[in-house]
Amino acid sequence: MELRLYDTLTREKRVFRPLDSARVRMYVCGPTVYDFAHIGNARPVIVFDVLFRLLRHLYGAKHVKYVRNITDVDDKINARAAERGVPIRDLTEETYKNFKDDVAALGCLEPTVEPRATEHIAEMKTLIERLVESKHAYVAEEHVLFAVSSMPDYGKLSNRSLDEMIAGARVEVAPYKRNATDFVLWKPSKPGEPSWPSPAGIKAPGRPGWHIECSAMSWKHLGEVFDIHGGGIDLVFPHHENEIAQSRCAFHTGAMANYWMHNGFLQVEGEKMSKSVGNFLTINDQLDHWGGSVLRLNMLKTHYRQPIDWTQTNLKEMGRELTRWTDLTQSNSEDDQDGVRTIVEALNDDLNTADAITQLRGFYKSKNVSALRVGMELLGLSTDPKSIQGRKHKRMYVEAGHISITGQSVQLTIAPGSIEKLIAARNSARSARNFSEADRIRDELATMGVVLKDSKDGTTWELAR
């Protein structure tokens, strides 16, 4: 089956055909760097990482360009920097670094380019000048505004008409706007706010509006029209709608991107995630409790367009399932391309990761080690057993006769040699049918986190999960 993707604009699954198969181009809206990214932010990052991996597989790694921007100029950033009394640049750099660490822990490849808004002011101004020249934008009170009425099919992506939007407008309309739905391309900066010389003959220094940066960065790195544009479903309106308006009107094209993909929202324990409810989960915090692969698997077990409920129960379940898989992948195996083919087949159907995971379960059940391993790798899931536990959880691993510990240092209460001695003692008690002594030793080991497994080939042990 060929790759088919659901396109928000046409509201249907369509066979994916890149404009240029030697250069598949994808743009995804990245974070605004003012605070730790939350678990909801992780969804598009993971989902589009899977798509990136799939496209690399289908078209070759060198033929796919994935651009994910960093928004480092924004009112929330200004506010947070002022609140903390730190320079804006320090805040955005620190936050970006944290984001990068989080995303790497989630098993995501780095995008081909990670452009920053502040490094594309020139491109934004060029776009704004063009829009003003072609009467798609106008200057009013030192702002530049996009004239929505200049674009007949504005609203197509979010499927809303101008009349509806005007009727439904709940915000008070700024007096300098010609039309209630016109949006800001450039606005004046107050003293202390980041500012640049303004375009369109405006004397006062200013800064860009929210939407123009993505039009500028996608243009710079991918061209006027490209293949895929992705992001969270909440960005459909107004952000993506406005990006389309800016780019299409600036370049006089019929489309900005050929496929618009949007991931669904996430809830936490059945409730909307919000700081006031107190269930606001950052990626960083979740990584304390779970390895990145567990978070990733938990995210991918639901199709990307479906809503997802982020719960402890599910995370536990995924942690256990992943443990079984990673344990199995430690055994030797021959290369097996069936695994890749099967997973690609599942993903080709609009990135059906849930089905892909079902296929992995089949590989596990049939003990197809190689297929399981390559399948997991294609989904970006680590096959390393150490990737299960979070940073705060200590787990010991027995490797080549040594015990190694992940996470912070722990007090070793027993050495591997002593474990062997206790097992021997227990086994002699068992052969003497002294089961109370045998069970006592087993319990003693259990309190140290050592779990015994009796098989006909003898007794083995592992650390409690």
Added chain:
RNA sequence: GGCCACGUGGCGGAGUGGUGACGCAGCGGACUGCAAAUCCGCGUACCCCGGUUCAAUUCCGGGCGUGGCCUCCA
């Protein structure tokens, strides 16, 4: 209020106009001194009401519920 999604067994979660995916839990069994782990087996679900159809969980309409957007939030 307007627009848009979603509603599947105890839980999670695919999918389909007509043979009950898959995982967890649960139950039964094998193995075991007993466990643990593992393996085998077991489940007639598709929010409600209409309509279309030989046949609907799947299509259409209405209702209810949940969520999202309409305020620079993935």
